[in-house]
Amino acid sequence: MSTTIRIAQQPEADELLGRSPLAALVGMLLDQQVPMEWAFSGPYTIAVRMGGDDLDARAIASYHPEAFAALLSEKPAVHRYPGSMAKRVQQLCQFLIAHYDGDAAGLWRDVATGAELLKRLTELPGYGKQKSQIFLALLGKQYGVRPEGWRAAAGAYGEEGSYRSAADITGPETLARVRAHKQEAKRAAKEARTTGAADGPRRAGA
Numbered sequence: 001m002s003t004t005i006r007i008a009q010q011p012e013a014d015e016l017l018g019r020s021p022l023a024a025l026v027g028m029l030l031d032q033q034v035p036m037e038w039a040f041s042g043p044y045t046i047a048v049r050m051g052g053d054d055l056d057a058r059a060i061a062s063y064h065p066e067a068f069a070a071l072l073s074e075k076p077a078v079h080r081y082p083g084s085m086a087k088r089v090q091q092l093c094q095f096l097i098a099h100y101d102g103d104a105a106g107l108w109r110d111v112a113t114g115a116e117l118l119k120r121l122t123e124l125p126g127y128g129k130q131k132s133q134i135f136l137a138l139l140g141k142q143y144g145v146r147p148e149g150w151r152a153a154a155g156a157y158g159e160e161g162s163y164r165s166a167a168d169i170t171g172p173e174t175l176a177r178v179r180a181h182k183q184e185a186k187r188a189a190k191e192a193r194t195t196g197a198a199d200g201p202r203r204a205g206a
Contacts, residue, residue: 003143007169009037013044021104022055022096023047024143026089028135028166029126034080036166037175042078046089049074057093057102065090091125099123108145114153117145133157137167 005018007027016023023043031039047055049071050063060068068090072082079085093102100106107124111117114136121132137157139145151158157165163177 005142006171007036007166007175008040008044009172009175010041010044013041016044016047016054020054021107022057022093024138025092025096025104025107025124025135026055028131028138029088029092030079030085031131031134031166036169036178039079040166042072045076045078046072057096057104061090061093061097061102063090088126095123095125108139108147111147113148114140114150117147117150118153134165134167137165141167142170 002019005014005024007017008014017027017040020043026043026046027040030042043055046060047053050056050059052059063071065087069083069086072078072086072089096102096104096106103109107120108117111120117139118132118136121127121135122129124132127135133154134157136150137154140150140154140158154167156162157167162168163174163181165178168178169175
């Protein structure tokens with residue numbers, strides 16, 4: 001796997017994402033409650049702090065949990081919640097060792113359909129359906145991993161030109177478009193909640 005990625009908006013971090021399946025998986029794992037470029041820069045920061053130029057599932061899985069949490073907590077922190085995310089990253093790597101011999105690309109190397117790949121992704125620690133669909137869309141749109149039916153399995157995130165997630169970020173302009181879409185979605189959701197609260201439950205017989 002080697003492709004040009006521009007999600008982190010940082011050359012070294014993006015270069016790692018382009019050649020490292022595990023870095024891509026970890027970046028997606030970190031992509032919650034922080035800006036996308038912060039999340040996807042995380043794998044590079046972790047690799048540098050561990051003294052390497054890539055992530056190694058076995059090295060991460062065997063790292064002392066408190067020491068690994070401290071590594072992610074160093075300034076600048078890898079995530080807003082470095083302690084809990086350190087635990088999730090280690091759990092992810094432990095799962096990959098147990099089920100894929102530590103090889104992140106094993107998740108998709110021999111997969112036949114998008115539905116099967118989605119199933120495999122949702123089995124990963126820290127990967128719910130939405131995160132799995134976004135990563136599936138990212139694999140298809142930017143990494144050339146396109147098993148039969150991958151767009152359908154990725155749902156709306158797999159649509160061409162949807163600009164809904166990290167899967168559609170190829171530079172500053174698309175990052176701005178994705179961010180605008182997310183802000184609009186949040187605004188609409190907030191408006192829906194406000195409207196629902198204002199209407200309130202109707203009394204029986206009213």
